[in-house]
Each structure stands twice: as structure tokens, then as C-alpha cells.
Amino acid sequence: MFALCVFGSAISTSTPAADLDAGKAKAMSCAMCHGANGISQMPGAPNLAGQQAIYVEQQLKHFRSGKRSNEIMGVIAKPLTDTEISDLAAWYESIKVSVVER
Amino acid sequence: MFALCVFGSAISTSTPAADLDAGKAKAMSCAMCHGANGISQMPGAPNLAGQQAIYVEQQLKHFRSGKRSNEIMGVIAKPLTDTEISDLAAWYESIKVSVVER
Numbered sequence: 001m002f003a004l005c006v007f008g009s010a011i012s013t014s015t016p017a018a019d020l021d022a023g024k025a026k027a028m029s030c031a032m033c034h035g036a037n038g039i040s041q042m043p044g045a046p047n048l049a050g051q052q053a054i055y056v057e058q059q060l061k062h063f064r065s066g067k068r069s070n071e072i073m074g075v076i077a078k079p080l081t082d083t084e085i086s087d088l089a090a091w092y093e094s095i096k097v098s099v100v101e102r
Numbered sequence: 103m104f105a106l107c108v109f110g111s112a113i114s115t116s117t118p119a120a121d122l123d124a125g126k127a128k129a130m131s132c133a134m135c136h137g138a139n140g141i142s143q144m145p146g147a148p149n150l151a152g153q154q155a156i157y158v159e160q161q162l163k164h165f166r167s168g169k170r171s172n173e174i175m176g177v178i179a180k181p182l183t184d185t186e187i188s189d190l191a192a193w194y195e196s197i198k199v200s201v202v203e204r
Contacts (some may be wrong), residue, residue, distance in 0.1 A: 039202045049201050053150045062177045068170060098201035099139045099151050 018053070019083075026084055033083025038095045049080070050097035053089035060085045120155070121185075125193025128186055135174070140197045152199035160193035 033042040038049030048056060050073075062068035064078035064085075080088075129136075135144040140151030150158060164170035165179035166187075182190075 036151045037200060040154055040157075042156065046152075046162065047153055047199075050199075052142055052145065052147075054145050055142075060145065087161050097149075097152075098125055098202055099141060100198035100200055 006091075011027040018086045018090030020087070020091050020094055022084075023087035023089070025089050025090050030076075030088070038092050048092040051092050053086070053093035056089035056092050057085055060088065120188045120192030121128045122189070122196055123195075124186075125189035125191070128190050129193050132178075132190070140194050150194040151197040153182050153186075153194050155191035155195040158194050159187055162190065 027038075028036075030048075031041075033040065034048050035041045035062075038047060038051070040047045059080075060073075060080060061078050063070060063073040064080060066074065068091035087094060130138075130142075132150075133143075135142065135147035135149050137143045140149060140153070142149045162179050162182060163168060163176075164185075165172060165175040166182060168176065179187075
């Protein structure tokens with residue numbers, strides 16, 4: 001089964017570089033569920049450590065717009081600005097994870 | 103800001119144990135986007151390595167039902183059975199990841 005993988009929305013190259021420190025600070029309010037280092041502390045809340053910034057950004061915008069629905073994330077994402085979203089996404093992507101070989 | 107974290111749906115304790123080998127075999131058709139070891143190979147496709155089984159299971163069921171919309175995942179999840187979903191979710195959770203301290 002050949003699956004054509006086109007996930008990424010058009011990547012605009014003009015967005016200013018994200019601020020990792022601001023992202024880290026903002027992520028403190030996410031830590032209760034997603035963990036201080038992005039490893040989930042709550043069943044049903046995904047790990048975010050090392051997750052692609054483009055994916056996290058996309059999902060936060062979907063939660064903010066309602067395109068993706070979740071009671072908690074809909075409330076949390078609503079007030080986020082584009083800059084805060086991009087800083088959060090960059091912060092989580094910056095957390096390096098490695099797969100432990102079996 | 104206190105965020106009440108209630109993500110997990112009721113965890114039924116009677117479901118049969120997932121089959122990791124079957125999950126690994128099924129995940130081969132996901133590897134082009136999500137990577138053979140669950141580390142994404144495609145912008146916009148999330149890493150799944152070490153992701154919580156309850157979260158992966160929930161999201162695959164949402165894609166299958168249409169509660170969560172994505173052109174690719176809607177097509178891919180549609181034919182999946184509950185058993186295949188639980189095997190896939192268990193497989194990805196079984197991939198151990200560690201956060202690389204900074």
C-alpha cells in the first residue's frame with residue numbers, strides 16, 4: 001500500500017526565529033500534563049519532547065481554531081499568540097530525545 | 103493558571119494484551135512518514151517513538167471516526183480494527199526513548 005505523505009503545510013521562510021527561552025518559560029504551564037521535559041505525566045496527554053516544531057505548531061493552531069477538538073487544549077490554546085505557539089513548538093523540538101536500541 | 107488535566111478516556115481493564123510483534127509488522131506501513139523506529143521522516147508527521155499507547159490509540163480511533171481530521175490519516179485509519187490499533191499503539195509505546203540532558 002503506497003501512502004502519499006503530504007503532511008506539512010507550506011513552510012513560510014519569513015517567520016522570525018523562535019525564542020527558546022520564551023518557549024521554555026511558557027511551557028512551564030504545560031508541564032503538569034506534558035512534563036517539564038516533555039515526557040508526559042498524564043495518561044492521554046502526549047509526550048512532546050523532541051516533537052517536530054511544525055507538527056506542534058500546526059496542532060496548537062488547530063486547537064486554537066477548533067479544527068481539532070479537545071476540552072483542555074481548546075481552552076489552553078485559545079489565548080496563545082502565533083509567537084507564543086512558535087516559541088513553544090521550537091522549545092519542545094529542541095529537547096533532544098534518543099531511541100534506546102533494544 | 104491551574105489547568106485540570108483530564109485527558110484519558112476511561113481505561114477499560116478487560117482488553118486483551120496487545121501483540122507487539124503484530125504491531126511492529128503493521129507499523130511497517132507507517133514507517134515512510136513516522137520512521138521505522140517512530141522518529142518522523144516527514145515534516146508534519148509526528149514522532150511516535152515512546153508515545154503513550156492510550157494517546158496513539160485514541161488518536162487513531164479519532165482519525166478512523168473522523169472526529170479528528172487529516173487527509174492522510176483519515177484514509178489510513180479507516181480500515182484499521184480495534185485490535186490493530188491497540189497493537190500499533192502498544193508497539194510505539196514500547197519503543198523506549200530517553201531525553202538527552204542538556
